[in-house]
Amino acid sequence: MNYLLRGIGVVAAVGVFSLLAFSLPSGDAHGDGGGNVLPRTANKAWQQECASCHIAYSPAFLPKASWRRLMSGLDQHFGENASLDPATQADILRFLEANAADSGTSRMGSRVMQSMGVSAAPLRITDTRWFVRKHDEVSQATWSRKSIGSAANCAACHRQAEQGVFDEDTVRIPKQ
Amino acid sequence: MIKPLLYGGLAVLGMASAMAKADSPASLMAQYAQQAGVPVSGLSASRGATLYRTEHPGRDGQAVSCAGCHTANPAQAGRSRVGKRIEPLAPAANPQRFTDAAKVEKWFRRNCQDVLQRECSAQEKGDFIAWLSQAR
Numbered sequence: 048m049n050y051l052l053r054g055i056g057v058v059a060a061v062g063v064f065s066l067l068a069f070s071l072p073s074g075d076a077h078g079d080g081g082g083n084v085l086p087r088t089a090n091k092a093w094q095q096e097c098a099s100c101h102i103a104y105s106p107a108f109l110p111k112a113s114w115r116r117l118m119s120g121l122d123q124h125f126g127e128n129a130s131l132d133p134a135t136q137a138d139i140l141r142f143l144e145a146n147a148a149d150s151g152t153s154r155m156g157s158r159v160m161q162s163m164g165v166s167a168a169p170l171r172i173t174d175t176r177w178f179v180r181k182h183d184e185v186s187q188a189t190w191s192r193k194s195i196g197s198a199a200n201c202a203a204c205h206r207q208a209e210q211g212v213f214d215e216d217t218v219r220i221p222k223q
Numbered sequence: 224m225i226k227p228l229l230y231g232g233l234a235v236l237g238m239a240s241a242m243a244k245a246d247s248p249a250s251l252m253a254q255y256a257q258q259a260g261v262p263v264s265g266l267s268a269s270r271g272a273t274l275y276r277t278e279h280p281g282r283d284g285q286a287v288s289c290a291g292c293h294t295a296n297p298a299q300a301g302r303s304r305v306g307k308r309i310e311p312l313a314p315a316a317n318p319q320r321f322t323d324a325a326k327v328e329k330w331f332r333r334n335c336q337d338v339l340q341r342e343c344s345a346q347e348k349g350d351f352i353a354w355l356s357q358a359r
Contacts, residue, residue, distance in 0.1 A: 098307075099303075100303040100304070100305065100307055101303065101305045101307050102307070122336075126281075126282055126283060126304075127304070127333070127337055128332070128333040128334070128336040128337050129333060130332065130333060131329075132329075194306075195306070196305065196306040197305055197306070199305040199306075200305050200306040200307075202306075202307075203306060
């Protein structure tokens with residue numbers, strides 16, 4: 048009897064735990080850390096899939112319309128095949144839309160939107176007016192340094208980009 | 224009475240989940256060989272090496288190859304086009320490689336399209352893993 052009760056207890060505990068673990072929203076925004084620090088958003092598939100080839104660019108850098116365009120053309124993703132199974136693709140798009148620049152969930156996003164055309168849906172973050180203005184002092188020669196390679200490589204200079212920190216004082220531009 | 228049953232059940236569950244995750248370079252080679260209709264001994268590491276190194280004209284006309292991003296030595300880390308580190312492909316240097324069939328299929332699908340402009344055959348996939356399995 049004692050064992051039976053214990054067994055039921057264990058099963059119940061495991062059940063409650065997994066219920067909690069699996070019912071928590073995976074794409075929750077936890078508040079904006081301030082001007083140049085992105086809210087701590089996370090989605091497992093977004094992190095795992097997008098960050099295979101580049102840092103997982105924050106949803107707050109582009110509006111929903113951009114993310115929809117981008118996610119519907121993954122088989123030709125800036126010259127590379129980045130196609131996903133439909134379920135993963137839908138999961139990631141939901142997360143991107145919920146935290147996009149025009150979702151009202153971050154100050155960074157609001158700033159990106161301030162200089163965005165009404166119906167604009169750029170595919171490249173580097174094509175947004177916000178990005179161009181923020182980086183207007185960086186020369187072409189700097190972008191093409193070997194350790195940087197391209198403007199898509201945020202983490203080359205923004206050393207805490209992977210953690211969503213883009214504060215000016217975390218920037219260190221490599222010399223070569 | 225209940226306790227052994229409970230533990231027994233957990234053990235069975237544990238074994239089942241371990242078996243579901245049991246992909247390895249050897250098991251994948253066996254699967255691809257079977258798909259290709261050849262024995263595992265019919266897979267060729269040297270053909271795999273050629274596949275890995277050969278350059279092909281890419282979509283924008285630039286030469287592309289596996290080695291282009293994964294470097295000439297697959298036991299070394301590579302670099303994606305936007306500069307992100309790619310962990311080594313050779314299992315000897317990175318035991319995580321070729322342990323998840325779905326992941327392996329995903330990357331063959333994408334990268335064969337990018338490098339060869341077509342899907343890879345089962346024989347090519349088997350050859351490729353045969354080559355990487357013995358790369359040190």
